[in-house]
Amino acid sequence: MAEHPVQPKHRALGRAALTNPDNRYDRYSGEAVDDGWPRDEELPVLRTTVTDERPRKVITRNTSPDLSFDRTINPYRGCEHGCIYCFARPSHAYLGLSPGLDFETQLIARPDAPEVLRAELSKKSYVPDTIAIGSNTDPYQPIERDRKIMREILKVLSAFNHPVAIITKGTLIERDIDILAPMAANGLLRVGISVTTLDNATSRAMEPRVPLPATRLRTIQRLSEAGIPVRAMVSPVIPALTDHELEAIVTACAKAGAVAASSIMLRLPQEVAGLFRDWVAETYPDRAARIMARVRELHGGKDYDPAFGTRMTGQGEWAALMKQRFQLITRKLGLDRSLPQLRTDLFAVPPKAGDQLQLF
Template sequence: MFYSGVMLPPRDPDQTLKARGADTRPEGRFETHRRVREADGWDIPEDSTLLRTEVVSETPRSIITRNTSPDISFDRSINPYRGCEHGCIYCYARPSHAYLGLSPGLDFETKITAKPDAARLLARELARPSYKPAPIALGTNTDPYQPVESRLAIMPGILRVLRDWNHPATLVTRGQTVLRDLDLWAEMAAKDQAAVGISVTTLDAELARALEPRAPTPQTRLRMIRELSRAGVPVRVMVAPVIPVLTEPEIERILTAAHEAGATTASMIPLRLPHEVAPLFRDWLERHRPGMAAHVMNRVQAMRGGRDNDPRFGSRFRGEGIEAELALKRFRLARKRLGYRDGFAPLDCSRFGPPPRSGDQLSLF
């Protein structure tokens, strides 16, 4: 099928998919060749095999990524993983797999790269004399608490380094494994050095299962908000992405449920469909909501200047036109009515410094 000038290849008939967002493996935008499967009459029928997740490790030279985007409130981040098994079909990070020569489709959610040495690299970078502290954002590209984290446990090491150095951090996640590290997040939050954002796209469990096949259910995410807030961790509910027709009617309900669970701040972002995400999302609509597909995309384009996506700074996270304005007004009115705060208090960077070593003399002041 052709979508926005991009042809998606057919599904591999020799693979069975279970709880996957994408249905196929379109080549990334940097590939010079396209692979087309053709039946030549000589195919031998084979048993279909279940497509499973593969995880490989890498040791990068540095773990802190810097950015200068005017749309983003942080200037540094850490992503312990490339790719994400949650399989959210709308994920704006899917195109990053194209830099690895992999497909932003099924490869993004089944071929995961982990950075198990992240804690050691972080400690080395924080120890540099030139380093100046500012909050580090965790999970800005792919979710650090995706399913594989429950086995690899990279995040506890990162958090211990941040805690020991008194370095503030923020988190964006929808993975329930964050509750495994609740004591570390609570310990940092007690020093005003931690804040967590929980993404809630919809309260409809059936829709969530189709959109985000391996992510926790909406009720589980509300429980995450509740347990984090009870532990003293400031929690932001992120109503994102807001998908016209599908999830946009739920803006007020999501804000109400999250506030009752303990969220104190809230944000929203309309659906973004950069690069390869647009044809993948269109294909998902045809498979899961065919009767709504045209309506959804017409409304998306009404917020994006007539296109599937608007990459411009200043509008990519807000949208434009009456559709985007009405959604934002509804969000702001509900946020005000429910008593959400405007944002988190600034995190404390003043105590940043190397952790004491055995035998060090303690300061008198």
């Protein structure tokens, strides 16, 4: 049984989460009860709503030893892609919203982010290093098509010759090849494309508004043909659901032009664990127990262990086997390499209107 009231399927059409758990910071919680009164009307279908946020700063710092970067930008909060496994869902609680259906349907856009970024990069104290975009929510989720916030951010980074690493499942990134290709040619860009499965039905079930796998493979090809280095990201690997596809996914990405590959095990922090348990019980009842048993094997008997060093790889014999399989296939295909460090020596604050140009 779900831990929170399940939304009617007609209402949550095209969404992965089945429920809307209470915000963990709220003092009070709500519970649906049958009051005996008949309901003749149907609840409306959940639509995506977007609220604008005016950020004071957009570069977020981190000190995680598991990450290769120390700063990120998020053009949006929440993600319409709606991946049920998304580890970013708990961040919606900081906004007073639920990590469940709210995360997929109540989005926050940051239209002033490009200008705020310009100001941050212009500070004399700023020291450049790679900015990661897409490490929390996807910058190329569907609303980017109209809002174009990510595109404007890229224009700023390009003007400053600032290095950037992009992670996405969104094929809309192809729209920005005109900006990305010159940055890549100057050693300022790399892209990670996440491919979780090659099966359309599995993809639609667990990441309902993400472009289908074959479409993402075409995006890898088009970016690669434009001279943009692409890392294939087989993330997350879901035990007893997608793990059998590991070699096939890496092989397909290599054929599409990927030059490197990485892989991360499924992780279920905070509310994501309950959301995932509900989803897998509803979607794959025949193997739900097996999936969750393997998940707990990966994390020391718990749904999730946040310990640095093992939270992304898992632990135990099955984790070791998956690591070995991944190493074998990437070595065979020549994807077992680190991409070159992005350049920081080209960084320069572009002159503003009215500035005196340097003579030398």
